[in-house]
Amino acid sequence: MQSPVSFRREDAGMPSVRVNWQVKTVLPVAFVLLNGLLLFLMATVSLRDPERHQVLIVAGCGAVAICAAVMIALAYLIQRPMVELQDKIARVGEGDLDVSVKFAKRNDEIGDLGRNFNHMVQQLRESREEIDRLHRTQMSRAEHLATLGELATGLAHEIRNPLAGIAGVIEIVGRDLPTTSPARAVIKDVRLEVAQINRILTDLLQAARPHPPDVRASDLNTTVEHAVMLARQQVLSKPIKIELEKNPQLPNVEHDSDQMHQVVLNLLLNSVQAIEGAGTIRVVVAAKKDKALISVTDSGRGISPEHLPFIFRPFYTTKGNGTGLGLSLARRIVEDHRGRIDVESELGRGTEFLITLPIHHSQVHAEDAEAAVS
Numbered sequence: 270m271q272s273p274v275s276f277r278r279e280d281a282g283m284p285s286v287r288v289n290w291q292v293k294t295v296l297p298v299a300f301v302l303l304n305g306l307l308l309f310l311m312a313t314v315s316l317r318d319p320e321r322h323q324v325l326i327v328a329g330c331g332a333v334a335i336c337a338a339v340m341i342a343l344a345y346l347i348q349r350p351m352v353e354l355q356d357k358i359a360r361v362g363e364g365d366l367d368v369s370v371k372f373a374k375r376n377d378e379i380g381d382l383g384r385n386f387n388h389m390v391q392q393l394r395e396s397r398e399e400i401d402r403l404h405r406t407q408m409s410r411a412e413h414l415a416t417l418g419e420l421a422t423g424l425a426h427e428i429r430n431p432l433a434g435i436a437g438v439i440e441i442v443g444r445d446l447p448t449t450s451p452a453r454a455v456i457k458d459v460r461l462e463v464a465q466i467n468r469i470l471t472d473l474l475q476a477a478r479p480h481p482p483d484v485r486a487s488d489l490n491t492t493v494e495h496a497v498m499l500a501r502q503q504v505l506s507k508p509i510k511i512e513l514e515k516n517p518q519l520p521n522v523e524h525d526s527d528q529m530h531q532v533v534l535n536l537l538l539n540s541v542q543a544i545e546g547a548g549t550i551r552v553v554v555a556a557k558k559d560k561a562l563i564s565v566t567d568s569g570r571g572i573s574p575e576h577l578p579f580i581f582r583p584f585y586t587t588k589g590n591g592t593g594l595g596l597s598l599a600r601r602i603v604e605d606h607r608g609r610i611d612v613e614s615e616l617g618r619g620t621e622f623l624i625t626l627p628i629h630h631s632q633v634h635a636e637d638a639e640a641a642v643s
């Protein structure tokens with residue numbers, strides 16, 4: 270048990286006296302009793318009472334008895350619940366949330382404290398159950414996705430070879446057809462469809478088999494411009510304008526140009542698909558401190574707040590012919606570059622994706638390593 274008076278080091282390093290609560294409570298009682306005793310003594314001295322010694326002894330014993338009774342009552346009413354509370358807090362600290370204090374039944378402030386404690390532990394228990402439940406759901410979803418991913422990559426490989434064969438045959442058939450043949454248009458459509466299937470398969474394989482970026486310092490403006498040019502070709506027949514604002518002041522950015530090209534192209538294709546009729550897509554390259562920024566803003570249909578949290582999930586798509594892999598792939602690539610991708614969208618008005626990349630990829634590595642050491 271703790272001694273009634275002890276020294277303890279405070280945060281500032283100065284020792285301070287810690288006085289036990291029993292001493293604090295009994296001291297005023299003892300002080301009042303002592304005063305009473307002194308008054309009584311003075312009165313008896315002034316009256317020159319011959320039996321004052323016995324009276325004094327009896328009064329002194331009475332005072333000691335009162336002090337002892339007060340201490341016992343306090344120990345029963347306050348110390349016991351405090352010890353129980355300390356014990357239960359220690360058990361909660363060790364992770365046992367099936368505890369409750371018995372003194373919660375009391376109808377006073379200590380009882381209030383007990384009820385609040387029991388309520389808090391119950392809430393903690395409910396939160397932990399909820400977290401466990403969510404964790405189990407996430408785990409089973411992750412397992413499900415992993416199996417699906419394996420299945421998909423297996424299938425992609427199986428489909429790729431016969432598809433290459435079909436593409437070859439179509440090429441030969443197309444070459445042999447007379448220039449006036451109406452079948453030439455069909456051959457062109459089939460070739461486009463085959464290219465589309467190939468693109469989906471490439472996305473799928475890249476999403477399932479990620480490879481680390483081959484980072485080199487080069488002009489990010491050029492990478493973005495190539496993606497914009499490719500997207501412009503896709504919208505030649507549509508009333509969609511793709512504007513590009515480059516940043517000549519931007520120093521060379523350490524990035525894998527093929528991968529970042531694919532990220533920007535994925536965002537642009539999504540924007541194109543989100544625009545019904547006429548619209549504008551604006552791509553801006555900017556610099557902010559030691560970061561490079563790429564924003565892709567469109568005047569498309571926007572994303573509803575219910576859909577927004579899910580768009581980066583693999584296989585999440587709202588399109589009939591979508592794979593749901595474009596954004597998950599984009600995010601993975603950007604995060605492999607130690608960057609981030611954010612989205613803001615308003616239904617019916619448009620969407621903005623913002624990519625933030627470190628200009629010096631290796632410097633971020635070094636900072637990470639320093640943070641890990643310290």
Ligand SMILES: Nc1ncnc2c1ncn2[C@@H]1O[C@H](COP(=O)(O)OP(=O)(O)O)[C@@H](O)[C@H]1O
Binds near residue numbers: 535540570571593594
């Ligand atoms: N610019 C955009 N405007 C509106 N919705 C978008 C945009 N970009 C992405 N989305 C939404 O996010 C979903 C996931 O996109 P993505 O991963 O590229 O897969 P996919 O394009 O195959 O559907 C899309 O189906 C769409 O609902």
Ligand SMILES: [Mg+2]
Binds near residue numbers: 538539594595
């Ligand atoms: Mg897409």
